Amino acid sequence: MANPQDIYYVPSATRPVELAAAFTRMGHEVTLLYWPLREVDRKFPRTRVSVPEGVRVVAGVRGGFESWENMRRLIGLGRDADIIQFQKCLPPCSIVSVVAAWILGKPVCYDWDDNETSIAREYMPTETFGALVYALERLVPRLCSTITVSSQALRDKAVKLGVPQENIFDAPVGARLDRFDPDERGERIRRQYGIEGPLVLYMGQLQGASYGDLFLRAAEMASKLRPDAHFMVVGGGERLGMLRSAARALGLGARLRFSDYVPHEEVPEYLAAADVVVATFARNETTVCKSPLKIVEYLAAGRPIVASDVGEVRRMVGEGGIVVEPDSADAIARGVSELLADDTLRAELSVLARKRAEDVYNWDATAENMVRAFTRGLEVGRARRRPLALLAKYLDNGLKLHESGSVKE
Template sequence: MKILHVLDHSVPMHSGYSFRTLGILREQRARGWDTCHLTSLKHTREGPPEEEAEGLVFHRTPMPPGRGAGAWPLLREHALMRATEARLIEVVRKERPDILHAHSPALNAVPAVRVGRRFGLPVVYEIRAFWEDAAVSHGTARAGDWRYRLTRALETWAVRHATAVTTIAEGLRGDLLARGVPPEKVTVIPNAVDADAFRTSGRRDPDLEARLGLGGCVVLGFLGSFYGYEGLDGLLRALPDIARRRPEVRVLLVGGGPEDARLRALAADLGVADRVVFTGRVPHAEVQAYYDLVDVLVFPRARIRLTDLVTPLKPLEAMAMGKPVLASDVGGHRELIRDGATGWLFPPDDPAALAAAVDRVLADRARWPAVLEAAHAYVEGERSWRAVVARYEGVYGPLVPPSRRRPTSAAPQPADMAAEA
């Protein structure tokens, strides 16, 4: 069985999206499935038309002549889909897959559906977040405006015309069912991690600790991208209250993003700049040393549709490496964390509640070993890539006739492929 994955972007670009893709592809190959891969124009890192990264070959979509990133909205998205569709036709003829597996957004799913029809191939559409909600969270659209409604309609069209649909969270599945999508069409294949990849030394690097001024401190940490929905402003607003109760606490923010400048200004306005360490982005190979400095990882996501429907990767990574996790009680976090059992939850958008939760967790260190053990067992048992990717068998299986479940080199050619080869 050969699966052609249609992707927004991939490694060597680093993001939660590309890391999930990498986990899926590696485990699918470990199961004996053949995979090939195409990225859209949104893979903006320069490279050859076919590029090897992390031991995988990715087909890239070239920018059409005369089509730049500055095109008008709608025209830009239409051009992106047309470019993806044209490149996908080329790759299908070359790779001869059994299944097209398009990953969100709908800008990838629509070309996949059209090409699937052309070649008589089934299409799986994997939704990691709704494109319209992501646009709202990034400030490029407003909930309910014409662009939001149009994007939502495009997503719904893609879901209805795909052969099968997967989502990364129960919240996303529930939203699709409310749109009238048949329950049997939608399978949840959640986020996962490779627990072995997140082993920590358990020791702080003394030089890094000294350089950041964190010696003798209790460190609350966040490592990732600084978007508004992450709620990092709430963590800073809670810090004066936390400091009054526990003056030894410092906040370590590793990363960057659209909120970076605003967060630095807010820390100064609140009078806590001396208690917050902003490192900026750090090389991926050095991230673990920063994790080792953290006592409690805090994920204070704000409550919006995106955070209620989508489960993030970062808390799972923290649980895998044996770090205490304190997170806001939004839907995406509730699918990962059982309060007091595998981590701790607090009411979202409430700095006072966050401050009280920090005090409660730090006062309850005797319970940490049991909580951390339960969290690690949950990740290994239910959120490993081996356990999660096994669910694709139930999605792919009904789409591929037994006669085509043979070595890829012997797979028959769909009629259109043979006619056009």
């Protein structure tokens, strides 16, 4: 497995880590190559303390000759692998993974979990980089043996690109069910933040494509309907300061708490403290392809949900919550007020939410479907094995000789 993110400092790298752990529980041997952030780029606290037991983790490199060095490492790691899987079409990872797989004659599976083009257009530093991502997002699915997709919108994109339906497999985000207990009430968190009364919680990264400001506007409206309610934003990022200022301007004061970054291992305890959980989104090219991690963790925690209707959200929430029109603070506020006013409804939704996670949205279920993609990839790969596999042997031998100083000019 290859992933272009730092699994210790980037919250969105939860997906590859949890999938690697699920594969290991199924009895597979897994190696995860990741791209660590340089120390100067580590602007926020570490969000993952450790990696799951049994997963072999190898750090790649950033800067300088990173593509060559990471390709060398991936070729070395992939010699004994049955399949190479990578996530995201971003240049450093996708190009290295596809070329390494071709050199080794191995099947390659692309895990497509976001509309990378729309994200690059909005958040990447240069137009050139955005153009490269645009080209790769259309090329990479055609080069791979199989692909896994996290949403129906991404499946539709793959089909339009000409990927055969039989080579596309669904792989939504999931949750580790054993880490979430619907019967827990998060008393330590409530004491820590001095919360007495109903708690409405929003969780997410406060950077990039986040909608914390929409939650604040909804909280301000809901607070007028329910003066006894408290609100919390769990997460950190470059927009945290702006959101604190916005909360003060809205007059939320001590009724709104910010946790800043919390280790992913502590997320279940925070969710356990909540009476209602919220997922706010606007509808755009990015969110229409989303399979949001926060939704599945809300489900696993057995917390009634109020969520904006974008992308996969309605299908994910199912009967475990209320889905409202996107980009509407008023709709979120009304949904929150409805749930806070009805203890029986909240209890019913809590049971249904947890069942939704147990039936569909957990990492073990997603991993099982990915293994089907790998099995198909082995079938496709055997038919498409390239003579470049021989080159891998000579390249690897040459690198070993070079490192040992045995190469003579």
